[in-house]
Amino acid sequence: MTTLAITDGQVLRPDLTVTAADVLVDQDTGEIREIAPELAADADETLDAAGSLVTPGFVNGHCHVAMTLLRGYADDKPLDAWLQEDIWPAEGEMTPEDVRVGAELGLLELIKSGTTAVADMYFHVPEVAAAVENAGIRARLGHGIVTVGKDDEAAREDAQTSLEIAREYDGAADGRISTAFKPHSLTTVGSEYLEEFIPKAREAGIPVHYHANETEAEVTPIVEEHGQRPLEYAAEQGMLEPEDFIAHGVHVDDREIELLAEAGTGVIHCPASNMKLASGMAPVERMREAGVTVGLGTDGAASNNDLSMLDEARDAAMLGKLAADDASAVPAEAVVQMLTAGSADAIGLESGRLEEGAPADFAVIDLEQPHLTPPHDLVSHLAYAAAASDVRHTVCDGRVLMRDREVLTLDERAVRERALEAAETLAARADG
Numbered sequence: 001m002t003t004l005a006i007t008d009g010q011v012l013r014p015d016l017t018v019t020a021a022d023v024l025v026d027q028d029t030g031e032i033r034e035i036a037p038e039l040a041a042d043a044d045e046t047l048d049a050a051g052s053l054v055t056p057g058f059v060n061g062h063c064h065v066a067m068t069l070l071r072g073y074a075d076d077k078p079l080d081a082w083l084q085e086d087i088w089p090a091e092g093e094m095t096p097e098d099v100r101v102g103a104e105l106g107l108l109e110l111i112k113s114g115t116t117a118v119a120d121m122y123f124h125v126p127e128v129a130a131a132v133e134n135a136g137i138r139a140r141l142g143h144g145i146v147t148v149g150k151d152d153e154a155a156r157e158d159a160q161t162s163l164e165i166a167r168e169y170d171g172a173a174d175g176r177i178s179t180a181f182k183p184h185s186l187t188t189v190g191s192e193y194l195e196e197f198i199p200k201a202r203e204a205g206i207p208v209h210y211h212a213n214e215t216e217a218e219v220t221p222i223v224e225e226h227g228q229r230p231l232e233y234a235a236e237q238g239m240l241e242p243e244d245f246i247a248h249g250v251h252v253d254d255r256e257i258e259l260l261a262e263a264g265t266g267v268i269h270c271p272a273s274n275m276k277l278a279s280g281m282a283p284v285e286r287m288r289e290a291g292v293t294v295g296l297g298t299d300g301a302a303s304n305n306d307l308s309m310l311d312e313a314r315d316a317a318m319l320g321k322l323a324a325d326d327a328s329a330v331p332a333e334a335v336v337q338m339l340t341a342g343s344a345d346a347i348g349l350e351s352g353r354l355e356e357g358a359p360a361d362f363a364v365i366d367l368e369q370p371h372l373t374p375p376h377d378l379v380s381h382l383a384y385a386a387a388a389s390d391v392r393h394t395v396c397d398g399r400v401l402m403r404d405r406e407v408l409t410l411d412e413r414a415v416r417e418r419a420l421e422a423a424e425t426l427a428a429r430a431d432g
């Protein structure tokens with residue numbers, strides 16, 4: 001057995017207590033072997049965690065990693081105008097190589113901010129998968145389907161691509177890659193394509209992920225056309241199963257919350273994107289009280305504008321309180337749960353908890369910083385005060401991806417240089 005020891009840290013346990021302990025990882029299986037005050041034997045590789053908090057690696061439940069190339073390209077507009085006037089025209093100019101380069105930049109940012117798993121929806125997925133394989137993190141990938149504005153042949157081809165990609169890449173990268181069937185949203189994919197393809201995804205045992213109830217403007221046409229709330233319509237289409245997860249869930253009424261809870265469908269809350277696009281405030285406290293599995297996601301870097309899950313955690317707490325008009329709503333414990341096990345459960349991964357037998361996915365946070373002093377409550381610090389730059393080490397599947405802030409799986413300088421060049425030429429093409 002090849003082993004990795006993470007020594008002398010404060011370890012965040014699944015019940016959110018913190019204990020001084022070492023962690024032993026079996027690198028052959030990628031699992032946690034032991035968590036104990038002191039390990040009996042030396043390991044093959046050691047990571048020092050003195051003065052640090054060892055937490056589960058953060059799980060980003062909804063992202064478009066390659067959109068890092070469009071960070072700062074178009075800001076300060078609501079969703080529909082932002083997509084139609086700026087983002088979709090620019091994405092129309094993106095080559096497979098752009099997606100590869102943008103994905104590498106996004107994955108570099110994720111690793112540097114302690115994220116070890118991501119659910120990603122985009123196009124040119126083989127390029128995203130290749131970047132994930134090299135970067136060493138976990139991912140649930142899928143090709144995003146848009147059928148509006150396409151003829152029947154092109155629409156069916158898009159849906160077929162999503163199905164085929166999900167089948168082909170499930171289990172890739174030594175099992176770090178899993179997949180989903182990903183219609184972009186309930187308004188951008190026609191019902192005839194959902195009726196035809198969702199049963200095929202079910203037959204293949206593939207989960208379904210889509211944007212839902214993000215803005216009022218997206219809810220209204222569904223109510224008008226189908227006489228149903230969006231998630232009632234989704235349930236009728238067979239898109240509300242326990243393995244499925246939606247992004248956003250901002251404008252959900254009581255009946256829809258009940259449907260989510262009954263179905264066991266996860267919701268990925270994206271507070272920064274919802275605030276920036278002024279989409280609204282998701283009723284996170286009400287959803288959690290109703291028993292809905294809620295996780296956190298950054299969405300893409302063009303609507304956030306970073307991929308730090310620690311920022312997302314703080315935003316979730318702040319916005320959750322505002323939405324509930326209650327300072328005790330979405331407390332630190334809830335936020336840390338959503339950041340780790342909540343997101344993992346929602347997207348169907350076993351990560352997000354530090355216990356024997358669990359996947360060895362960690363973020364090690366340097367606590368010896370002015371803004372993390374004094375250490376009254378480390379769960380509070382994780383929710384409210386820690387920043388991406390406090391992450392010292394990142395480990396996924398038992399492999400060290402970042403040691404003392406040096407990313408070992410990607411060449412940071414080369415990734416940035418390639419991204420700078422690709423972003424510049426992409427913007428030139430898009431601006432014509």
Ligand SMILES: CSC[C@H]1O[C@@H](n2cnc3c(O)ncnc32)[C@H](O)[C@@H]1O
Nearest residue numbers: 087121122123144145184211299300
């Ligand atoms: C077809 S691949 C995914 C697609 O989603 C777009 N996108 C990015 N952010 C959002 C959002 O908040 N709501 C809806 N769609 C979004 C992205 O630009 C890709 O085109």
Ligand SMILES: [Zn+2]
Nearest residue numbers: 211247299300
């Ligand atoms: Zn999104």
